[in-house]
Amino acid sequence: MASKKRKKNRKIIPYRRPRADIGRLIFGVIFLYLLINIFIYMGHDKIQFYEVAEGSIVNDRPYTGLILREEQIYNAENSGYVNYYLREGKRASVGARIYSLDETGRLDSLLKENSEGEQSLSDENLSDLKKQLSSFVLARSDENFGAIYDARYALEATVMEYSSFSALDQLDKIAKESGVVFEQVTSPQSGVVSYGFDSYESLKPEDVEMASFNRSSYTKNLRKSGDLIKSGSPVYKIASSENWSIVFPLSEEDKNLYQDKSSLSVEFKDHSIETQAAFSIFTGKDGSSFGRLDFSKYMAQFITDRFVSFEIRQDQARGLKIPVSAVTEKNFYQIPKDYVTLGGDSTDNGVTKEVYDAGGTNAVFTPIDIGFSDDEFCYVAGSDDGPLKAGDYIVKPDSQERYQIGSTKALKGVYNINKGYTVFKEIEILDSNSEYYTIKQGSGYGLSVYDHIVMDASLVTEGQILYQ
Incomplete structure (x- = not known):
């Protein structure tokens, strides 16, 4: 019996506990991975989104002028x-x-x-x-x-x-x-x-x-x-006279802005006065350009002043308001509008492109995606896999006239992300200041109210998938 017990005992294999060092190692690797990802996330510029809204820009220009009186x-x-x-x-x-x-x-x-x-x-x-x-x-x-x-x-x-x-x-x-x-x-x-x-x-x-x-x-x-x-x-x-004037220096930008103006709306914030003044541009003694505002009232309120601060009120263009940082540029092929047509029963815009093969030259209807158009041209984005490339020839409908694709124009636009990826949308700027643009509303190729766009266009590329 004793020998049988000894044999039976020999079959018992002691359980070896896993070493604690392996668990620490795995935990350390996971922690390091998370830490690296946190640092990478913190180091990258954050892609933020902006919801397009209606609005206008307050773009009043401040000046300091010299008062002239009789x-x-x-x-x-x-x-x-x-x-x-x-x-x-x-x-x-x-x-x-x-x-x-x-x-x-x-x-x-x-x-x-x-x-x-x-x-x-x-x-x-x-x-x-x-x-x-x-x-x-x-x-x-x-x-x-x-x-x-x-x-x-x-x-x-x-x-x-x-x-x-x-x-x-x-x-x-x-x-x-x-x-x-x-x-x-x-x-x-x-x-x-x-x-x-x-x-x-x-x-x-x-x-x-x-x-x-x-x-x-x-x-x-x-x-x-x-x-x-x-x-x-x-x-x-x-x-003795109620007539008085303010003269002030003009930059080249100011001259271009006011050259067609004969009157301007002026606000004196320190005196809580807003009034209209006759405006003219003249050349001073040293050849510099100056603006002149002529008033017929409020002279007594400024009798103690020689220098005065004021703002010229600008007409506020209403439209869609977007950040300056959201705007970028993209090159588009210029296609004369009279070369664009509809293909058969299709409602798609397209052009008749010359295609060359072993059988010779054929005229083939090619659908195009028009990004923007004006009175003279339609603008189509150029790309390596696009329907049109530089050097292609298109034919004018009902004519033998040909036009070679190649002339481009850089258009301003933003990246729309309504579909989950960036799509370039052309914009027409109406007004601007250092922070915002007011753009035209109602363009068939542009933006609408509540569209989502990338806040900083320099952080993305076209076609990039984004999660809002």
Whole structure:
């Protein structure tokens, strides 16, 4: 019995467990494979899609222009301390008091004492001051820090005007009682008053040059109440006409864009004004091209400005809106339209192509896929396996005239992916900016609303299968 058990025991084969190293190796290979694919995916440009929609492009063009007005400067006949009674931008009538001049400067103190003792600013006056201050804050720009001083002086002149009304009624009496001798100056003409001087007052369009727009060399002197004025120095000026102009530099692109225009729509965003202006192009003193906008209103709103920012509104072409990056080019064979016909009972477009074989030359109807057409040509994509190749001859229907395939034209288009693969679709561009095109809608060979196209055409080729 013992020997039988030993024999039986000898038939038992011990089970060998699989080595753990093999499992780790397989797991490592799978992990490495996944990691490599992730890196490859991350390193490749992602193909994104865009759904075509109706729309238009806002393509307004910003400019900075130089304001030209009819400005008459008046100089002080004597020296003394000036006190202004009309604020900057106020319209003066003939004979209106503009300023007073006294040699001692005592008149300014007397006017302030009398105005403070008899009258304070009304709610209407305060409301006007708040409106001026709010307008400045909304239009304020860090690039034009000097405008802060202009606004301050304008506000001071306004306060002086409001607080001086009752004192002006008693000006003669106050001066006589105090023994102050002063000179009172009135306006010889009607117009808008300004106290800023920059040497551009007599500038004419024919004198304008590119150097005129150099803001770094531009200086403006602003007179204010209390200043000591020397005899013969500018003390105020009057813009007598509502007619004024803006001149601005034109690039070659601008000239081509506006050369047929006689009027343009202009928007001043800082002033919340949009208006129409007569437009013309002229050559400046240095031979540069400039645009000129002529206005007949709003002159008073810009009386403190010499340089002004504005935008010219463009007509917005409506159509289909697509990204610039989606557009590419493709060469097409040009085929005269009168060579294209229908084949027998077929509704397919085609041409009669000459085919050469052992039996001679035969004229065979060949269907073609027209990508686009205009008044003169149909455009057919050229390819190695296409129905037409460079050098082929086609015959004009009911004629012996022949045309050799070969002339090509590069057409702009996008890759449509509605069918799951890229198909080139020709487009007709109506308008553009740096990001989008507006293209013509309704073309039989083009795009429609809700079509899907490749966002970046440079990432794909025609016929490439894509999954959305």
